[in-house]
Amino acid sequence: MLVFLTRYVDLFFSFISLYNSVMKVIFIVTSVLIVYIMKFKHPYCATYDKTKDTFFLPFLLVPCVILALLVNEYFSFSEVALSFLSFLFYLTHFRFCGLSLFIWRR
Numbered sequence: 001m002l003v004f005l006t007r008y009v010d011l012f013f014s015f016i017s018l019y020n021s022v023m024k025v026i027f028i029v030t031s032v033l034i035v036y037i038m039k040f041k042h043p044y045c046a047t048y049d050k051t052k053d054t055f056f057l058p059f060l061l062v063p064c065v066i067l068a069l070l071v072n073e074y075f076s077f078s079e080v081a082l083s084f085l086s087f088l089f090y091l092t093h094f095r096f097c098g099l100s101l102f103i104w105r106r
Contacts, residue, residue, distance in 0.1 A: 002061075003092070004031045006085040013078055064088045 008024045015021065038044050068084035 001031055001035050003085060003088055004028060006081045006088070009078055009081040060088070060091055064091060 005028065008028060011021060011024045039048065064084050064087040067087045068080050072079045072083040
């Protein structure tokens with residue numbers, strides 16, 4: 001969900017069109033709603049096993065924040081958020097794709 005929220009941070013700083021703004025808000029709201037349903041609503045939350053969720057989130061977030069602060073075109077909130085999004089998106093896809101390739105080769 002953090003990826004979706006940082007992707008549309010420009011919603012608060014620039015206005016492109018009403019359609020663009022409304023679609024971004026709808027996308028954010030539906031993403032938050034899906035995560036809420038998956039975590040807290042029965043019977044969907046019964047499938048989540050917290051004991052098997054062993055990934056330590058700071059291992060993913062801290063390097064992305066550091067890289068976003070160091071590697072950006074110019075230092076502004078929206079640019080740093082976009083850099084953070086890019087690094088986070090890359091690392092999450094690398095993690096899941098790399099893991100699935102490792103499992104597939106076995």
